[in-house]
Amino acid sequence: MGQIISYLCKWRYPRTYKSNYETIVSQQDNNESKPPEQHCIINISDQNETEKQEAVDQAEKDYHKLDDDDDHGNEQIVVEDAVQVEVVVENNVSTTTNTTISNSNRIPSEISSVKRIGQYNSTQKILLVGDGDFSFSASLALAFGDSALNITATSFDSQEFLMNNYGKFFGNKAHLQARGSKVLHDVNANKMAKHPILINYLYDRVIFNFPHAGRFTHTDSNLQKHQKLIRGFLRNAKKMIEDDGEIHITSKCNGFYLKWDIPKLGSDLGLHLFQEMKFKRGKYPGYNTKYGFGGDKNFDCNPSKTYMFRLL
CATH class of the missing domain: 3.40.50.150 (Vaccinia Virus protein VP39)
Incomplete structure (x- = not known):
């Protein structure tokens, strides 16, 4: 099987801060319907280790391209987008991780949260x-x-x-x-x-x-x-x-x-x-x-x- 990448949607979530420091989380107003989650599926079950890493890296690059036409205005603002990535490592075995993508190139590509x-x-x-x-x-x-x-x-x-x-x-x-x-x-x-x-x-x-x-x-x-x-x-x-x-x-x-x-x-x-x-x-x-x-x-x-x- 080859690499299958499917981005179902792309949403931005407002951030709220309950204290001086906290983990960034995605939230929606309780009165609004919850939008579909951002989801990426990468099937690399039939690839060797080098090909698996290349597949994940390419998926990340493709996701960044979605932001190419965005105009974020003030360069002081850093916007993080959370995307759920499901990686099929072996047949019937997958791991899911939360990836944070930012328009600031100082933020690593894969982290569970930004504090x-x-x-x-x-x-x-x-x-x-x-x-x-x-x-x-x-x-x-x-x-x-x-x-x-x-x-x-x-x-x-x-x-x-x-x-x-x-x-x-x-x-x-x-x-x-x-x-x-x-x-x-x-x-x-x-x-x-x-x-x-x-x-x-x-x-x-x-x-x-x-x-x-x-x-x-x-x-x-x-x-x-x-x-x-x-x-x-x-x-x-x-x-x-x-x-x-x-x-x-x-x-x-x-x-x-x-x-x-x-x-x-x-x-x-x-x-x-x-x-x-x-x-x-x-x-x-x-x-x-x-x-x-x-x-x-x-x-x-x-x-x-x-x-x-x-x-x-």
């Missing part, structure tokens, strides 16, 4: 820089669950320093490692592109929340130190992202912090600031904004923004 928290999802390769007590990284990992292999969390300080200063560090690190996330210490944001481990990877998102040079008086000299830190981070991060990757810097956006002029620092390095978004800590359960130079106190992060850059 989100805030503006991040479990299909993105994420590098977190200077993450204090690792509570932000842990928040993402807990949201992604067994899909947290995509996270690499780093700190500027040593593990010993973090254990001595942050009461919840060890628990946060355990959450990350239990879910397969990478955890690295002694990573300098201004030199990370040459780090012996990080140099081997490219990322979809590189994130630095509340960078600070450890100078608290509002002098011109200290302003230059803060800007030097951010400039060095951006210079390294742009070497570490995919062609369609993004660099996110979250910083307070009032008073002295506005003088840092993060948008200009990015522009001077050939980066495109495509969005500024108000940062809401509450979207990331468990995240604590710790001072990065000892002590276990939280600082007030309001008001703050996330500046999002892309390569030109």
Whole structure:
């Protein structure tokens, strides 16, 4: 028997979010009749292993072609379509899997679900820089669950320093490692592109929340130190992202912090600031904004923004 591919229909489902993070599911209004499910049948029972894989790959390509004429408008919107794929592996034996197809080429072709928290999802390769007590990284990992292999969390300080200063560090690190996330210490944001481990990877998102040079008086000299830190981070991060990757810097956006002029620092390095978004800590359960130079106190992060850059 040859390969039989039958796409019965193609539907888009609205997404609703019941909490800060959850698995994407397809839903229909209770007052509307349920449309037919998207279904793909692939019969590969009489093919060898190479031919079987080629059949599945071709089915995926054919499905993508259905979207060629779609105009999704705003490039910030990522639309996922769920399709049920039935693969006939042997006579009278089939397996069914849910496949998510997206108009974003960063999403893998076959995953059971996409998990989100805030503006991040479990299909993105994420590098977190200077993450204090690792509570932000842990928040993402807990949201992604067994899909947290995509996270690499780093700190500027040593593990010993973090254990001595942050009461919840060890628990946060355990959450990350239990879910397969990478955890690295002694990573300098201004030199990370040459780090012996990080140099081997490219990322979809590189994130630095509340960078600070450890100078608290509002002098011109200290302003230059803060800007030097951010400039060095951006210079390294742009070497570490995919062609369609993004660099996110979250910083307070009032008073002295506005003088840092993060948008200009990015522009001077050939980066495109495509969005500024108000940062809401509450979207990331468990995240604590710790001072990065000892002590276990939280600082007030309001008001703050996330500046999002892309390569030109």
